[in-house]
Amino acid sequence: MTNPENDSYRNQLLRRLDPGDLGLLQPHLELCDLEPKMTLEKADSEIETVYFLEDGIASVVATASGKEAEVGLVGFEGMTGAALVMGADYAAHQCYVQSAGSAFRMGTEPFKEALANSPTLRLFLLRYVHYFHIQTSYTALINAKSNLEERLARWLLMCDDRVHGERLAITHEFLAVMLGARRPGVTVGLQVLEGRGFIYSRRGEVHIRDRSGLAACANGTYGKPEADYVRLVGL
Template sequence: MYKPNNKKYKNELIRRLSQEDLALVEPDLVRCELPLRMMLEKRNSPIEFVYFLEGGIGSIVAKMPMGRDTEVGLIGFEGMTGTALVLGDDQSTHECYVQLAGEAHRMPVDQLRSALAQSTTLRPFLLRYVQALFIQTSYTALVNARSKLEERLARWLLMCDDRVGGDRLTITHEFLAIMLGVRRPGVTVALQILEGKGLIRANRGEIILRDRNGLIELADGAYSEPEGEYRRLIGEIG
């Protein structure tokens, strides 16, 4: 487990870099805004920048013909885009775009490659995050195959809550349908179930979380395992 050394940053990975590794990457980190729907990675295209998020959420979305798009991963201030580069590739298999607006520190890929080549510790550390993200995406596949829609929705809301401040999420039913890989009427029914249980309040374009523990219970084991693995591999968030 890595302790936070660089507390002026909000991104959990940058916070935990050794002073030597921070010295390698810090000169090339540029703070930037992440507006809603901004494309961070385009599938089957060279990656130009790596984003270390400090606020907001990035969605990793797998695409199929006929608009059958589904979110397969979430990135917030606990992580980074561009994990393919850490593995030695230069392009992304999936799209990644901003789901909830925020901010990040951006780094050109050539500078990250240079830092990885100069350090014996940077790649092993970032690979631990790659493993944590892989665990998250593998559980997403399991949950999508085996859990009820309302359980999947509860898990997704909890994952978003982990990555944003406050208890309000600005999101439409249409976007939720993409995130969960279902039709919009299914999202409406699932939201009504959660609202009927007093777990959330759903307004137009906004969801307010009212009972986090209740959402965890409703998720019925779909939430917490990847989160625990992140703590084991990287450390406690916050």
């Protein structure tokens, strides 16, 4: 259940904060636009800003030996700067905007001060951090054991959870990076899903037509982390 004082926010963490904890953050929250490819965190670099997304999607991307793949998604259900909640001050991976939107941002120092002044704030946000670890570990399992069509269906469902409407602005090239796959394979995967009537794809866009069909195609790869979010953070 959300607090009435928090209803001006769409971000699900801000909506669920104890009013006293929200009061510690509010003086430092600034609404900002999120543009595609905007960097929110740099790998192996000190975190300077925390973002509570209102809309849009950010991708957490791991890089090694010139190869990169998405390991996590953040939308209006979450935040960046999870390392700060756990007592670290730097990001392990790059995080940048995948789909344009907006967010409330605040500096690292006032955020850390709020954590220090309120044990309930840290405990609540740790529940989100735990969920995010579940999401990323599930992604590792699926990337290792599931076929491309299953992974693609799951990823489209996860994006659809975080955007308004049924249209996803995404290119095949970007999809290939997100899934750690070759671009021709992504193109074929989209054609297969479109042939089954689950999506409609055109240059730079994917439209969801049949969520239940996509979920069946995901073959059990979608749903477990989402259920854990509800259990840990709220509906």
